[in-house]
Amino acid sequence: MLDTVLEFAIQGVVLGGLYGLFAVGLSLIFGVLDVINVAHGEFFALGGYLAVGAIALLHLPAGAGVAGAALGAFLLGLAVYPVLIAPLKRRLGRRPAGPLYLVLTLGLSTFLQSSLLAVAGGDYLQVQSYVRGILDLGVTAVSYQRLLVLATALVLLLGLFAFLRFHRLGLAVRAVAQNPDAAQAVGIDLPRIFALTLGLGAALAGVGGALMAPLFNVYPAVGFPLTIKAFAITILGGMGNLAGALLASFVISLAEAFSVMVIPSQWQNLIAFVVMIVVLLLRPQGLLGRARTR
């Protein structure tokens, strides 16, 4: 019994790290730009492909593959603001955007996903684990690859939180999230911050995709279900609330892991969406969010 519980707990925590990488970036983008990035999962898929390409095709070391994935996703994310969002913003002026950003990033998602399909084909790709071996915990065991996923996720997120708290640019990002007009008034270059935020969020997703490549398969649509689930997580955490998104990542991942003890495993993906709908009805501001009018 204990070993089963422990095993599910480990599974849940590792998955929570992955969800955290993904959902914190999504929540950051929403908090700063007020844009829900439907294409977030495609950055995850891109990261997976870049890692597979670097490691399997170019025979680079795994670390270089992950770094390449981060860089590639960062650069593509950087381009999203000037190429797509800024022109729409300019045309709209002060008029409400309504759902237009959602539809715009949905188009980006379709475009990126099918471009990956065109370039890499629809095959399920896999790479060998970046680190071999298994850590024996006595009652149960966990592979070093899974520990690597968790450790990298936590280090990166810690780095992100530190960046936002202490670095000049990070402070600027937070200032824009709080009040774009005031931020601009004190001389913050808004387009630069917007582009940087999208780049950072995309890079986190890209690293997630690269880290998961040995555990899951990589295919063009691999990220999209994760995007939908991350919506549920960010809503549970309170949209735009980063600590909330991280907490909610672990709540959902642990609930999914332990649900297997109660319900058949093929239903575990349902949990996030049921939670999302219940949260929106009972506590729309999320776990850590304060009620606000947005």
Place this chain on the structure above:
Amino acid sequence: MSARRVGLLVAGVVAALLPALLPHPFVLTLATQAVVWALLAASWDLLSGYTGQVSFGHAGFFALGAYGAATATKHADLSPWLGLLAGALLAGLVGLLAGFPALRLRGHYLALVTLGLAEIVRLVAQNWLALTGGPFGIHDFRSFPGLPATALGQRQAVYLITLGVAGAAVAAMLWLCERTRAGQAFRAIREDEVLAAHLGINTTGWKLLAFAVSSAGAGLAGALYAYYINLVSPVVASAATTSLVIGMAVFGGLGTLWGPVLGAILLFGLSEGLRFVGVVYNLIAIGLVIMVFVIFLPRGLAGLRSSGPGALRSSE
């Protein structure tokens, strides 16, 4: 107005004569699919473009209609004509139920909830083996009674039935939006919900009506699809269906109903045409179309006609 009537009449006559003009199974198959997409796009537009309550879950309503019809015919041996009704009713009912919680939500949140709802529909379709057949879906259920014996004759008849039913449904939605108080209320809610409520418009009731009609229309499209293709699988509930239908509506022009119908037919034709170039290129093109139209032509093809200076949502 009269020019539009003539246009509609010509389009209707051409569509009705298509089986005689181009009696080819392949052409008719594509035409039938285009009609189904047109109905789905118009249904989405009634709720999202016309009333301003953006749904990201129409794949779910479409799937509910398809599964409702297939189940009714396969397990309850209901006539497909009643099956169409059953599919539309099931989707409309779920849409109405989804409308209640959605009344409290706006914009982003509504879109995300409906996306979650469609994902729930997809997961149930995939996993409730006893009722839905799981990943393989439901097949081998009968189509409309009294179809001709030849393969071509069947295609022609099914196309005409699909065209007739979908055409009537789109006409009913157009009538609702342009000729009744409901249409005025829908537009008022879209433009300024608070103001509409202050003017004494029962925003709750009209929004629920929009939800019910829109999801029933999507369900009817799903039921027509089920009887035409004779196979329903969880794939229809995937988010790709929703993104395709939103692309069609954006392409044609939001908030006009006929724009999305036109957009669906043209974009479906484009996407099938690009299949000959390569299967993946059609989706790349659709992604591009969505982005380009949202940024530069948010009023779609319908907006090209009237050259009013950039009013975003004026549908007059």
